[in-house]
Amino acid sequence: MTRVLMPLAVLEGESVAYGLMDLLETMDVTVLGYHVLPEQTPADQAREQYEERAVSGLEDTAEEFRKAGGAADYRLVFTHDRHQSVERVADEVDARAYAINGATGDVNRLLVPLSGDVAVDRILEFVTELVGDRDIAITLFLASEADDADDLLQRSARRLRDEGLEVTTERVVSNRPFETLIEAVPDHDAVVVGEAAPSLSQFLLGDESERLAAASVGPVLVVRRETDGDGADE
């Protein structure tokens, strides 16, 4: 089955929203409990002090995921750099996507933006597996000024419909894909996005999917880019 990584600030009492757990019932989940330390704190010392509490919290969370349906395990990381740890563990467990936690009830509508330089095939494949035979409607969203945008949108919608999913499309002609995407979020319960290529704006403004999660309140699933290990086409 496809694996999703669920990073969780376990010692800060962060817990996974029920809606997100239910949404991920079709997936294998690795819960990544992490604790970010200030640089003056040796990671090993934090481990000695907090390990027990963190492990018990993670065991509970993994158990809840299992109750919701999928297989679940957990890892625990003490780190000075959250991003690096998430990337490393995602590679090691070969996760197709990672989740950004957010508040949501039952998920009935998914927003799937295809704007920008993202791996559309991987996103569609992931969405198909995620939804499975459940009654979850998809909105494919594309903000672009390119002429062939409609074509891409229709092709993608057809592909999902062939798999039996309920799809609507939304095309916005705009050169501000992020802002228009935020406007489209309120009608949806969760978002599935593709991981964008590292860029200057990401460096300056922070990761786009993190900003999206902050702006949308709800959970965001980020489909990872092809990594070298996968060997498939890039």
Place this chain on the structure above:
Amino acid sequence: MSEAPSGQNIEGETPSAEPVVETDEATVTENAELERTLGLSGGLAIGIGTMIGAGIFVFPGLAAGRAGPAAALSFTIGAVIALLVALPTSELATAMPKSGGGYYFISRGLGALAGSVVGLSLWLGLVFATAFYLVGFGYYAVDALGVLGIAIGESLVIPIALLFGVGFTLLNVTGTENAAKLQNGVVALLLSILVVFLGFGILDAVGIVGEPTTPEQFAPYGPFPILTTAALVFTSYLGFAQVATVAGEMKDPGRNLPLAMVGSVVIVGVLYVATIFVATSAVGSNALSLAGETAMVAVGRELLGPAGGFAIILGGLLATMSSANASILSTSRAVYAVSKDALLPGRASRINLKYGTPHVALGMAGGPILLLTATGRVEVLAEVASFLHLVAYGLICVALLALRRDEPEWYDPDFRVPGYPVVPIVGGVASFALILFMQPLSQILGFLIMLGAAGWYFYYARDVTLKGAL
């Protein structure tokens, strides 16, 4: 598999040890992973950032006063000794990429007594070094205020140093922002200032630009002061040991640890020697000596006018601050490594729930730092810091020889010292020998501290066994 550490201390605490697997990216224990987050540039920034403050911004005046232009030779001697120790340290660090650095290698190679002496000495060595950096910072702060038109005189050097000592300690207890990126930036800025300054200074010194200067005698006071000066300025090379204390956090330690340690010693060594050469050529060693701790400001003014003086003041403030901060930061790891092995009470490295920082260890450093800063004795502070580190360096070389002789099964370093056994033997002998050239007060203080550390071991933890226990 090696044996586990054993025994218990007077409070019944036992050394905590768990089987771990070290990878290039993390340390994996039974239930958790500890991410390695420092790359080569981070390691170099720690090494260079800790070292650069003292050698360039505080010592030139003092060194030139003692040894004349031959002070450049004193710095060279220091660099060579540091290099001879950095190589064996690199080998041990790649064999045991753990936090705790020198303490860890010695306790595993030579046993708990030597480990206790070195562990506690290295911690106090950092305390002395930090106090020294803070006093240096005080001098630069007074100069900076002077440039801004607020002449307050040297009587305020110590109060300012104390104020910032309190500030840095509080910052380390409460600060949860990651300052590593800031440190990298500060080091990059310092290196740029120095390269411009030295580039111009060397052109000036060889007579291509500027006024011709009369060359003075290279070693006006003879060879002996060159060695005592080398002992004094050795504090400028203590930073590479701080790289070893974060060995547990370095990515790809087999490659990055040796490069960061040897690289930072080579880089600062070259900069130091060039700086002394430029400084003594530009204003002469007598003028340098008169200007004392902030002599480099005079050199900056001489070479590049008021802007040059201002740039050096700015550099001096940044460099002494970054050295002090990096040293305070290392103390928490030094205390943790020792308390993990039950040589200090475990509560010494407890983490504060609110900030996630080891407030006890930082406080244990901050208190003595302020006390020592208040003495204002720049040379003694520097020498005692060097004394305590040099003992550790000498023992690191001995530990390497002992481990290489026995080659226990677990001993499998990625990096092996070139020129074995000459390098560790010469490095060890030179480290111990340099101590002989310090002033008597520093020697007595250093010796008493070591005696105290040994006494503590016999009182508190004589049953603890660490030798060969990975």
